[in-house]
Amino acid sequence: MSDAALLIIDMFNDYRHEDADQLAANVAQILGPLQRLQNAAREHRAVDIVYVNDNHGNFNASGHDIVRSAQRGRHPELVEPLLPTDGCAFLTKVRHSVFYATALDYLLQRLGTKTLVLAGQVTEQCILYSALDAYLRHFDVVIPADAVAHIDENLGTAALEMMRRNMDARIVESAHCLPTACPPDAAQC
Template identity: 60%
Template sequence: MSDTAVLVIDMMNTYQHPDADLLIPNVADIVDPLTELITRARDRDDVDLIYVNDNYGDFTAQPSDLVQSALEGERPDLVKPVAPQADYRFVSKVRHSAFYASPLDYLLGRLSTQRVILTGQVTEQCILYSALDAYIRHFDVIVPRDAVAHIDAELGEAALRMMESNMGARLANACDCLD
């Protein structure tokens, strides 16, 4: 148990959706810093690593199914470096927020989490809504700018500013999040 959890949000993606062409280059930009952050989190006993992913409406899908589908999708090169390894925590979500209709809040409570580091995609959607839900649950929120991907650059920047000013989120680089 620790007081910090790194949430890897929606990175198990097949990139077979209408916004994929806009999202892919931005995900490509975050893969290296996110991979390094995941590696650092895995190597530390004082950080919990939790994958949170949309189930895309398939309520029979197991976490391994979502990971496998993503690895077999259009861009496995964006998935493989950040894919979960054995003995990982995985929470399925059904909408934009990692907290909505998921057991994440309960899990974080059991882990005694005080601070969440939100990574993944999409900055102006799932990251923003997860940040709001974390904030109203009194978690400290950190968002590494170089480990979240946007579809629309303007909206992504606006979302980061909202998280910082309205939710007290700390914006940082991925390499500085666990210091």
């Protein structure tokens, strides 16, 4: 049983799409903090890691297929450091929210999760919509600002502010967002 989960969202991307170059540049900036957050979560027994990735319209794709496709994409250096380890949950999604048409809510309920740390890409899209759906399901939401990538900087900044104001999300640096470093009642770490 865990009371916190780190959701690594859409990091297995082949970067063969519109805005891919701009996104890849921003992902490169968050890669270090996100990798450190992932490693810290692996070492922390009260934090589960759940990978949730878009299936890019391929409903036959397994998590392994999605990761392999990303490794063969234009920026494998942005994929390799975050590869899932055995035993981690990997869910595929079909739209922006990690909850839409996935078993995530059921999994989190079974794990006893109360707090979600949302990291990955894209701040103004999948992170924002996932935060809203998490908030609607009464999860505490934490966004490590240095571990989410945007396409448009202004929209990314606005999305972070919307999550903070409208969804009571705690916007913190990745080094301060795991439960032991940031108690649930802290306004900001």
